[in-house]
Amino acid sequence: LAKTVLGLYADAQRRQEQAAMPRPVTSAANPAAKLLRALEMKKTRVEERLFRAEGVRIVTEALDLGHHPAMAAVTEEGLARPTTEDLVVRLEAAGVDVMVMPGRLMESIARRDNVQTLLAAFPIPEVPLEDLPIPADGLFVVLDRPRDPGNLGTILRTADCVGAHGIILIGDACDPWSVEAVRASMGSIFALPVVHADLASVTNWCKAHDVSLIGTTPDTQTRFDEPDVAGAIAVVMGNEQSGISDAVAAACDSLVRIPMQGRADSLNLAVSTAVMLFDIWRRRGYANAR
Amino acid sequence: LAKTVLGLYADAQRRQEQAAMPRPVTSAANPAAKLLRALEMKKTRVEERLFRAEGVRIVTEALDLGHHPAMAAVTEEGLARPTTEDLVVRLEAAGVDVMVMPGRLMESIARRDNVQTLLAAFPIPEVPLEDLPIPADGLFVVLDRPRDPGNLGTILRTADCVGAHGIILIGDACDPWSVEAVRASMGSIFALPVVHADLASVTNWCKAHDVSLIGTTPDTQTRFDEPDVAGAIAVVMGNEQSGISDAVAAACDSLVRIPMQGRADSLNLAVSTAVMLFDIWRRRGYANAR
Numbered sequence A, B: 001l002a003k004t005v006l007g008l009y010a011d012a013q014r015r016q017e018q019a020a021m022p023r024p025v026t027s028a029a030n031p032a033a034k035l036l037r038a039l040e041m042k043k044t045r046v047e048e049r050l051f052r053a054e055g056v057r058i059v060t061e062a063l064d065l066g067h068h069p070a071m072a073a074v075t076e077e078g079l080a081r082p083t084t085e086d087l088v089v090r091l092e093a094a095g096v097d098v099m100v101m102p103g104r105l106m107e108s109i110a111r112r113d114n115v116q117t118l119l120a121a122f123p124i125p126e127v128p129l130e131d132l133p134i135p136a137d138g139l140f141v142v143l144d145r146p147r148d149p150g151n152l153g154t155i156l157r158t159a160d161c162v163g164a165h166g167i168i169l170i171g172d173a174c175d176p177w178s179v180e181a182v183r184a185s186m187g188s189i190f191a192l193p194v195v196h197a198d199l200a201s202v203t204n205w206c207k208a209h210d211v212s213l214i215g216t217t218p219d220t221q222t223r224f225d226e227p228d229v230a231g232a233i234a235v236v237m238g239n240e241q242s243g244i245s246d247a248v249a250a251a252c253d254s255l256v257r258i259p260m261q262g263r264a265d266s267l268n269l270a271v272s273t274a275v276m277l278f279d280i281w282r283r284r285g286y287a288n289a290r
Helices: A002-015 A031-038 A042-048 A056-064 A082-093 A103-109 A149-161 A179-185 A199-209 A246-251 A269-283 B002-017 B031-038 B042-048 B056-064 B082-093 B103-109 B149-161 B179-185 B199-209 B246-251 B269-283
Strands: A050-054 A071-075 A098-101 A118-123 A139-144 A166-170 A194-196 A212-216 A233-237 A254-256 B050-054 B071-075 B098-101 B118-123 B139-144 B166-170 B194-196 B212-216 B233-237 B254-256
Touching: A031 A042, A031 A071, A031 A098, A031 A103, A031 A118, A042 A050, A050 A056, A050 A179, A056 A082, A056 A118, A071 A082, A071 A103, A082 A098, A082 A118, A098 A103, A139 A149, A139 A269, A149 A166, A149 A179, A149 A269, A149 B269, A166 A199, A199 A212, A199 A246, A212 A246, A233 A269, A269 B149, A269 B269, B031 B042, B031 B071, B031 B098, B031 B103, B031 B118, B042 B050, B050 B056, B050 B179, B056 B082, B056 B118, B071 B082, B071 B103, B082 B098, B082 B118, B098 B103, B139 B149, B139 B269, B149 B166, B149 B179, B149 B269, B166 B199, B199 B212, B199 B246, B212 B246, B233 B269
Parallel strands: A071 A098, A139 A166, A139 A233, A166 A194, A212 A233, A212 A254, B071 B098, B139 B166, B139 B233, B166 B194, B212 B233, B212 B254
Antiparallel strands: A050 A118, A071 A118, B050 B118, B071 B118
16 A cells, blocks of 8 residues: 555646645544445535535546546555556645545445445535526436436436437436436436426526427327427426426426337336337437437 | 245235234234345345335236235325225235325334335246247347346337347346336236346357347447347347447347437437347237237
8 A cells, every 4th residue: 555655646746746645534423434424414415515425437427527526535555556547646736635444434325235446525516597508409317206216317328328418407406416216327426417497487497598498208199209309409308206207397398108009008207208208309310429 | 035025925825724813913024024124135135036016907907817925014194995805805805915004104114215005025036048938939138238227118018019038147247136127017027937048048048949139239330120030039238338249249140230320329228229229120020019
């Protein structure tokens, strides 16, 4: 470990005059360690305006996308792995305070089901609805009161894959910055803007910018591939139990249903959102596909 | 425990002739209550050949689809609700032994995150591959070592919605009869046959019955909507981390990729399966859609 830290120090010195060293932390009572753990709670995330991302891959992607963590923690074992060490060097060079801790302390911070060698806390991006860029072929996902953070994270991941331009949460939505949603997003939480707004603001925004609002519901005979997909579109998906509210349905320019057969009467929310988004992208010729 | 189950069957049969009444159970040490709880463990499910379904809606659907539970439990509070009471009357009429227990005892049996008023244990259906009916437009989902039971249950739900004819699990797959998979399937576990088989058997079955095996992988330039969808099809989806194995890829008649854009490099497994299945159904004209 001593050698690794010296190596890191030398690397960092080459980059910066005043390079920070990874800071050893051994106690769960350390305030920064306590904060990293407390970011599992919405209350702490709201107060600190920070959220937690776990793992070398996601934190690397966040840096690639221009996000700057407020702090990070790495395990001693992690520092011995080249990819983790490279990331720590990169974080240090960017002036991020990196704690080095025993694996056991990291285990007490992370959830037991997903212990990683590296964690970082990022500022929650505050994007007002009016700041969302709207390309001519804009594609947005409006979620009416989503309840499950795993679904929300999976929807972020899918939206990123089809090149959507943002997620808009209305009503009493689960927290996109929760550990579970961030994890399910597989890094896409850093790639797409996530906006909280009320229905009236979304309706006004759609009218002002000529975005058509397409709501999904079983209560219509219009199939999901009928409405025109030219121009900017916002697809509205409802709550897992109750679907879109009457007020949301009334605000939509069109309502569509996803076809089904047999006894089944609904799809998982992340699945139905994916089916909607991929069919829109199909009708747009899979533009920009890799 | 096996004896207990046989005993319960005998009890139930005796009572069917004598106008059965729900049987009060107040102790967690009651063997039937212990068995219901132990069905959370794979070991118990394998030994008893039983699995647990939770909630009035799913158990009602199971009965509608012709499945017959080995035993059931209802809370005292649940019995006061008309829909729950109706189901209990139906279970009793079918000769099922129904335990009535305090809510607190049910809470100790069910998982804390999903306490229902009614649980039932059903025999695990054993469907050999050679018994799977293969319609001319057969649609099957082959899952190569799926790891996450939530994904597996969600895939069952989606497959049911598009009218697929069965799920085939190959390799080291998570358990479709786990509480989590059954729950995520939203009752579809009772609607579709689920088969365990090895790759060689699946390959032989496909050849013998003219089923084309379409594997999904990022390592091809063939887009997912290129192969012909006439005739019977089995779509092969890989493990969440590693995708389809080389051996599975070699056994496929064609390999396809789902288009993606941006930095995102993969979809959630339940999402990619849904995108595949809905696009096949689309190219079949959404036949049999409600």
